[in-house]
Amino acid sequence: MSDPIRLSKFLVELISCSRREAALYITGGWVMVDGKVVDIPQFMVSQQEKVELHPEASLAPVAPVTILFHQPPVAGMDANAAQQLICADTRTTDDPSCIHLSKQHFARLKQCIPLEKNASGLLVFTQDFRVERKLIDDAATIEQEYIVEVAGELTPAGLKQLNHGIIFNGRALPPIKVSWQNETRLRFALKGVQPGQVAHMCKSVELQVLAVKRIRIGRMSMSKLQPGLWRYLMPHEKF
Numbered sequence: 001m002s003d004p005i006r007l008s009k010f011l012v013e014l015i016s017c018s019r020r021e022a023a024l025y026i027t028g029g030w031v032m033v034d035g036k037v038v039d040i041p042q043f044m045v046s047q048q049e050k051v052e053l054h055p056e057a058s059l060a061p062v063a064p065v066t067i068l069f070h071q072p073p074v075a076g077m078d079a080n081a082a083q084q085l086i087c088a089d090t091r092t093t094d095d096p097s098c099i100h101l102s103k104q105h106f107a108r109l110k111q112c113i114p115l116e117k118n119a120s121g122l123l124v125f126t127q128d129f130r131v132e133r134k135l136i137d138d139a140a141t142i143e144q145e146y147i148v149e150v151a152g153e154l155t156p157a158g159l160k161q162l163n164h165g166i167i168f169n170g171r172a173l174p175p176i177k178v179s180w181q182n183e184t185r186l187r188f189a190l191k192g193v194q195p196g197q198v199a200h201m202c203k204s205v206e207l208q209v210l211a212v213k214r215i216r217i218g219r220m221s222m223s224k225l226q227p228g229l230w231r232y233l234m235p236h237e238k239f
Contacts, residue, residue, distance in 0.1 A: 007031065008041035010051055021059060029102040030057035037088075039103045054100075062104045064127035065232055068220065072227035073120035073211060079111040082123055086230050094224070097232035113139055113217055116198055119146075121214035122222040126233075134239055135217075140192040142239060145216035148186045148198060150207040158205035162186075166201050168194065173201075184210075 011022040011031060023041045025031055031038060032052045033045055045051060071082045086109070088101055109125040112135035126132050135142065154162075162178040177189040188198060202209045215222045218239035225231060 002047045004044040004046045006041065007033065007038060007043040007045050007051070010045050011053070014051055015053055024059050025053060025057055027102075027104065028058070028062055029100065029104075030054040037101075056100070062102050064129075065099065065105045066124065066126040066128050066131045067105070067109065067230050068222070068225065068233055069123045069125060069230040070222055070225045070227050071115065071120050071123050073213070075118065079114060079123065083109060083111065083125060085228060086125065090229050092225060092229040092231050095231040097234045099232045112136060113142070113144070114195075115214055116146075116193070116212050117195065119198075119212035119214060120227070121146075121212075122217055122220070122225075124217060124220075124233075131233070131239070142218045143189055143191050143216075144193055144214060144218075145221075146188040146190075146198060147181060147213045147215055148188060148202065148209060149184055149211040150186055150202055151184070151210055152207040154186075154205060154207060158207075161205055162201055166204050168197055168200050173197070176201075 007026060008019060008022040011017065011025060012019055017025070026041045026043075027039050029037050029039050030053060032054070033043070034050050067086060069082060069086055071077060086106060091101065105127070108127055110127070110132055112124045112126060112132055115121065115123060124131075124135065126135075159178065159180075162176065164173075164175040166173045174191075177187075179187050181187045186202075188201075190197075198212055199209050220233070220237060220239050
């Protein structure tokens with residue numbers, strides 16, 4: 001029996017490519033060992049293991065991606081903890097992007113437009129400087145939509161005040177679209193959300209906030225994405 005050898009060396013012998021090409025194939029997530037993707041060139045394999053190169057394998061550099069993640073309603077979870085949940089196992093099975101998953105997609109991700117404290121819902125992580133610049137530079141003009149579960153009585157005058165008439169951090173807030181989604185949940189559509197703003201608005205009309213979920217950023221909605229799962233932003237999708 002032969003001693004185990006590095007996966008990169010095994011692949012060189014298997015498909016007659018250069019060592020550099022073998023490393024690129026492997027780190028790009030195009031190589032499987034016994035049916036599982038292995039992206040470490042130094043991974044040791046034996047002659048008895050089945051090594052396969054994906055039929056659509058490419059040596060082109062891995063393009064930057066943007067990831068949409070549904071942060072679950074877990075107390076104390078922040079963006080750093082949420083990012084730790086983004087991995088191959090938590091990609092939604094109905095991701096429509098058809099983007100080939102690569103370990104490199106999980107490196108150098110930057111989180112854009114943070115959530116309200118203790119809120120759940122849509123988060124955006126990106127490697128694409130164009131998306132990052134769009135979401136940061138235009139944060140004040142991109143509309144966000146929240147569903148807020150509340151307790152307490154809200155009068156018609158209070159609802160009118162939520163739409164226009166709340167003072168926050170010493171300044172009057174611009175007009176905001178607030179409406180009932182059902183008997184216990186309010187829908188907020190607002191721009192330039194400031195930390196603590198939604199909770200302050202509710203408190204101003206004597207409502208207690210029970211839960212906050214962001215369901216949309218600009219033109220991108222969370223849609224059917226389940227808590228704790230993520231998908232890729234498709235090339236044609238824009239915020």
